[in-house]
Amino acid sequence: MTQPEHQRLLIIDFGSQVTQLIARRLRELNVFSEILPFNKVTDETLREMAPQAVILSGGPASVTETGSPRAPQALFDMGVPVLGICYGQQTMMEQLGGKVESGHHREFGRAYVEPAEGHGKDGIFSGLFDSGREEVWMSHGDRVTRLAPGFAVIGTSPNAPYAIVGDAERQFYAVQFHPEVHHTPNGKRLLENFVRLAGFTGDWTMGAYRDEAIRKIREQVGDEKVICGLSGGVDSSVAAVLIHEAIGDQLTCVFVDHGLLRQGEAEEVVSMFRDTYNIPLIHADESELFLSALEGVSDPEVKRKTIGKLFIDVFQKHAAAVGGAKFLAQGTLYPDVIESVSFAGGPSVTIKSHHNVGGLPEKMGLKLVEPLRELFKDEVRALGRELGLPEKFIGRHPFPGPGLAIRCPGEITREKLEILRRADAVYIDQIRRHGLYDEIWQAFVAILPVRTVGVMGDGRTYDFACALRAVTSVDGMTADYYPFSHAFLGETATRIINEVKGINRVTYDITSKPPGTIEWE
Numbered sequence: 443m444t445q446p447e448h449q450r451l452l453i454i455d456f457g458s459q460v461t462q463l464i465a466r467r468l469r470e471l472n473v474f475s476e477i478l479p480f481n482k483v484t485d486e487t488l489r490e491m492a493p494q495a496v497i498l499s500g501g502p503a504s505v506t507e508t509g510s511p512r513a514p515q516a517l518f519d520m521g522v523p524v525l526g527i528c529y530g531q532q533t534m535m536e537q538l539g540g541k542v543e544s545g546h547h548r549e550f551g552r553a554y555v556e557p558a559e560g561h562g563k564d565g566i567f568s569g570l571f572d573s574g575r576e577e578v579w580m581s582h583g584d585r586v587t588r589l590a591p592g593f594a595v596i597g598t599s600p601n602a603p604y605a606i607v608g609d610a611e612r613q614f615y616a617v618q619f620h621p622e623v624h625h626t627p628n629g630k631r632l633l634e635n636f637v638r639l640a641g642f643t644g645d646w647t648m649g650a651y652r653d654e655a656i657r658k659i660r661e662q663v664g665d666e667k668v669i670c671g672l673s674g675g676v677d678s679s680v681a682a683v684l685i686h687e688a689i690g691d692q693l694t695c696v697f698v699d700h701g702l703l704r705q706g707e708a709e710e711v712v713s714m715f716r717d718t719y720n721i722p723l724i725h726a727d728e729s730e731l732f733l734s735a736l737e738g739v740s741d742p743e744v745k746r747k748t749i750g751k752l753f754i755d756v757f758q759k760h761a762a763a764v765g766g767a768k769f770l771a772q773g774t775l776y777p778d779v780i781e782s783v784s785f786a787g788g789p790s791v792t793i794k795s796h797h798n799v800g801g802l803p804e805k806m807g808l809k810l811v812e813p814l815r816e817l818f819k820d821e822v823r824a825l826g827r828e829l830g831l832p833e834k835f836i837g838r839h840p841f842p843g844p845g846l847a848i849r850c851p852g853e854i855t856r857e858k859l860e861i862l863r864r865a866d867a868v869y870i871d872q873i874r875r876h877g878l879y880d881e882i883w884q885a886f887v888a889i890l891p892v893r894t895v896g897v898m899g900d901g902r903t904y905d906f907a908c909a910l911r912a913v914t915s916v917d918g919m920t921a922d923y924y925p926f927s928h929a930f931l932g933e934t935a936t937r938i939i940n941e942v943k944g945i946n947r948v949t950y951d952i953t954s955k956p957p958g959t960i961e962w963e
């Protein structure tokens with residue numbers, strides 16, 4: 443919460459699944475924002491944070507229900523611009539003296555908004571409505587039926603007479619649709635107009651972030667020692683290099699091999715850190731520990747929690763070996779933080795327990811250093827480039843902390859892991875050979891908990907089936923399957939079946955996120 447160096451915008455989260463996209467769009471506009479769940483924002487928080495503007499997110503509740511969430515009333519007396527989105531619009535209207543009705547006006551999907559009479563092309567509308575109307579994404583069950591005093595309708599759609607409303611004097615705006623999602627193609631422009639009206643200059647850049655992060659790490663750590671959990675992924679690597687730049691050899695990295703890594707991964711990571719950066723690195727081979735703890739476990743959440751707990755134990759052991767490290771560094775990203783806050787206090791539903799956030803410091807007696815807590819994945823990549831990390835590392839597809847465990851639905855066996863590793867290596871090799879690696883956000887094989895019958899040569903086979911996954915995404919929050927050509931898929935399936943003993947059937951997963959998730963568990 444301490445970023446006095448930047449102009450800041452507060453997003454009050456009412457539990458929409460797309461709240462993070464508001465922050466995301468604002469980052470693209472070089473505006474620093476923080477998301478807090480509605481029940482963590484008191485009048486006092488508002489005073490302390492002194493945001494320059496506030497956005498109220500959407501959410502699943504209905505303002506017509508008793509006990510449904512509200513924004514702190516003091517917000518509306520602070521003299522700062524406020525933008526309400528969907529549920530945010532409704533609670534804003536209700537709290538300021540308007541009326542919202544439930545039920546009869548459900549609207550999901552594409553709609554078109556036009557400016558209301560007398561509203562033109564400046565202010566909140568600047569650069570919009572060039573073709574007369576704007577495509578927007580609606581997703582709401584309730585709607586405003588009477589405006590709060592001081593507000594006027596400034597945009598309408600056939601089903602949403604109050605699609606955009608505003609009180610220009612107080613700079614309060616509210617929209618029924620979601621400007622933050624990709625399905626509202628010019629939504630970012632609307633957000634940009636709002637932040638410009640609110641006086642944001644766009645002072646959030648990667649160079650500034652790097653200098654500030656280094657200064658903060660030095661300030662936080664002093665002369666103490668830090669250990670950093672290194673997974674080989676982009677996040678922890680960038681965190682490690684950044685921290686090394688800040689405090690040099692006070693940093694020791696610990697790379698835990700939990701036996702759930704991809705082929706050749708341990709060697710690659712270890713050599714990059716030792717040889718390229720000369721950063722002290724402990725290579726902890728703990729595969730026996732993890733794999734035996736996972737024996738017989740097939741529930742995804744139990745897998746995640748088992749792995750998360752063992753990581754703590756292993757770190758504890760190595761923290762002691764480093765001799766008095768007082769800090770643990772992690773490559774925690776912004777989406778992880780927001781999700782974790784939501785688990786604890788906010789209204790959004792737990793989809794998966796990410797293993798690298800929460801709970802660690804109390805149990806370990808170590809304080810956390812998390813210099814990437816405020817960044818999205820692609821921003822971490824930009825920071826990595828700023829720090830001069832090899833492109834090969836920066837461009838790596840994300841790899842989840844629980845590793846292959848969550849790509850092996852059902853029970854994990856060493857046999858399945860070995861087959862999975864080999865199939866994954868062939869698949870990634872195919873993608874690289876065809877020059878597709880950088881077009882894809884993430885690609886991997888999942889080995890399925892099912893054996894199928896096949897015929898090879900003249901013999902019967904009874905081997906595992908696997909699924910190939912490849913998605914495009916901007917930030918991992920939403921994703922689309924990658925449209926490989928049939929020729930590519932056919933060639934890959936043939937190679938996997940020929941080269942990987944133990945697999946006799948290959949499928950391609952064409953689920954987007956949502957409704958699916960990227961990983962299988």
Ligand code: XMP
Pocket residue numbers: 794795796797798840841842843844884918919955958959960961962963
């Ligand atoms: P899902 O499967 O939730 O994944 O759509 C979104 C992105 O997050 C990665 N992922 C994780 N990363 N720890 C991590 O560091 C985890 O526990 C974890 N679970 C999923 C996933 O690979 C994808 O990039």
